[in-house]
Amino acid sequence: MSDPITPLTPQQTEQAEARAAKEGYLHRALVGLDQFANVLTGGKPDETISSRSARAAEQGKTWGKAVSRFLNFFQSDHGPKAQAGDAERAETVENLEDESGDLK
Numbered sequence: 001m002s003d004p005i006t007p008l009t010p011q012q013t014e015q016a017e018a019r020a021a022k023e024g025y026l027h028r029a030l031v032g033l034d035q036f037a038n039v040l041t042g043g044k045p046d047e048t049i050s051s052r053s054a055r056a057a058e059q060g061k062t063w064g065k066a067v068s069r070f071l072n073f074f075q076s077d078h079g080p081k082a083q084a085g086d087a088e089r090a091e092t093v094e095n096l097e098d099e100s101g102d103l104k
Contacts, residue, residue, distance in 0.1 A: 003057075004057050004064075004065050004068035004069040004072060004079070005054055005057045005058055005068055005079055005080065006077055006080065007080060008077060008080045008081065008084065012077070012080075012081075012084075013080075013084045016080075016081040016084035016085055016088075017084050017085070017087065017088035018088075019085070020084065020085035020086075020088040020089055021088055021092065023085075031048060031085075031089070034048045034049055034050070035047060035048055037049060038052055046086070046089070046090060046093075047086055048082050048085070048086055049067070050067075050071055050078055050079055050082030050083075051079065051082045051083045051085075051086045052064075053067035053068050053071065053079060054068055054078075054079025054080060054082060054083055055083070057079065
């Protein structure tokens with residue numbers, strides 16, 4: 001069976017990050033629910049189930065491979081694209097906090 005995770009090229013990563021930077025309200029709300037569900041199942045805060053699954057697949061975990069293959073039916077390279085989106089959202093928040101001047 002083929003590997004469920006195909007790393008993105010730098011250009012694909014840039015495109016996925018740009019898409020995440022322009023997410024509308026509904027998509028952001030759904031991402032928040034996804035992150036909440038991820039935490040309830042033992043994942044890290046601010047990470048989506050898709051990103052966690054992709055990382056687990058990269059580590060050879062059966063459950064990560066299964067979830068990643070399932071998600072690839074809906075969007076090719078879903079896991080790596082989700083990882084790029086999570087990274088973009090995290091960078092956006094980090095920049096907001098840095099610009100606030102409240103952190104020294």
